[in-house]
Amino acid sequence: MEELHMDNSGGLNISILAGVETIDNYPIRGLPDAGERFGRARAGMGLYSHVSPPSPGGSAPSDASSNEVVYLLVAEATGLSRIGDRSPNVCVTVSLGETTARTKTRKESTFPLWNELLTVAAPSFPAIANVSLLDVESGPDEPAQRRGSDVSLLSETVLGSCEVPILSELKNGFTDLWYSLKGETGETLVGKVRIAASFDTEVIEQLRKGLTPSLSRQIYVAQETWFIIEPDLEEVGVQFFRNVFAVDEELKQKFGLISDGDDSAEAFRTPALKKHAAIVLKTIGRAVAGLNDVSTLMPLFESLGRSHAKRGVKPEHLEVFLQALLWALEDHLNQKWNDEIRESWQAVFETVRSGLLPGLLELSKE
Secondary structure: OOOOOOEOOOOOEOHHHOOOOOOOOOOOOOOOOHHHHOOOEEOOOOOEEEOOOOOOOOOOOOOOOOOEEEEEEEEEEEOOOOEOOEOOOEEEEEEEOOEEEEOOOEOOOOOOEEEEEEEEEEOOOOEEEEEEEEEEOOOOOOOOOOOOOOOOOOOEEEEEEEEEEEOHHHHHOEEEEEEEEEOOOOOEEEEEEEEEEEOOHHHHHHHHHOOOOOHHHHHHHHHHHHHHHHHHHHHHHHHHHHHHHHHOHHHHHHHOOOOOOOOOOHHHHOHHHHHHHHHHHHHHHHHHHOHHHHHHHHHHHHHHHHHHHHOOOOOOHHHHHHHHHHHHHHHHHHHHOOHHHHHHHHHHHHHHHHHHHHHHHHHHHO
16 A cells, blocks of 8 residues: 655655545534634545644653543444444444543444544554454443453454554644554455544544534445345335325326326235336435446436436426435334434435436427
8 A cells, every 4th residue: 555645734744644544535524713723734535634843842742751641533434344134333442552442332333423532641652542443242332431451341343443643743733534444364444434633622522523424424324224125125115106196196197107096005016116116216226336436327317317207207306206215215214214314315316316317307408
């Protein structure tokens, strides 16, 4: 892997960040005066940080022993592997010097969101904080933080680990980075974890309050929930069309899949409707699977836009489809449904919408 160097406005190169990988582009939101107080220096894709060289006679910790308190924001992780037929119950442990901190356990997620502030102490600089993501098989949430080496653990499996460099220059700013996880033999895993670090608790607290989940996280949320509904596509598809036709009678006539005035359960079980429902849901599934490279899906979506335009579907009907899909997913996921899943699927649908619109509008121009 190529070394990643961070160049800020002060001209400081930090080669110790070599090996750090980043994904996505992260604006640090929720910091109203960030431009003035912290600055923003970017190195590579997805890295936002500001570390300034210590001024002569300044208060930055030296490389000698100091036990300087370090504040870490464990934000989120993506791309974690499933454990057999289930998603992992994930917590994060951070060890630095003689101190250890631990997040709460996020249940059944390959894309856990913690947004938790942890505190450790660096005995000297530079230092390395050892981070491990653990699958906790059962039991209540662990306390947000524990100190010392006598932590009593439940049955746990290491999902991956990484190292977070702690430099004396953090005294003058912060880092907010994605770190690639490594396996037991040092191999690079698919999973990544996002961690911010600073010596200033106010900086970390503002980052915590302003955390904006990434686009990649929304992709993983949609893909994970798709894994849950995929065995029942026909059922979800039929419910989708129930919702569509309940909201807009005109669309019921345009699709011609059931008889006018017939809202019985049998009417929604006809071979024609079930076949079309399966096609629609499989198309949405292709959108979910291809979110990392949307350009490959656009020809398909444009073609679908043209075919639906011939049925009389208009751009304004897409909002009906969105609401119908969200209601169908909510009904099927039941207690697993939450605001984050809804927002992620809205983002997925916006991708579909942007692909359908050219085809839907093409007919109206002819």
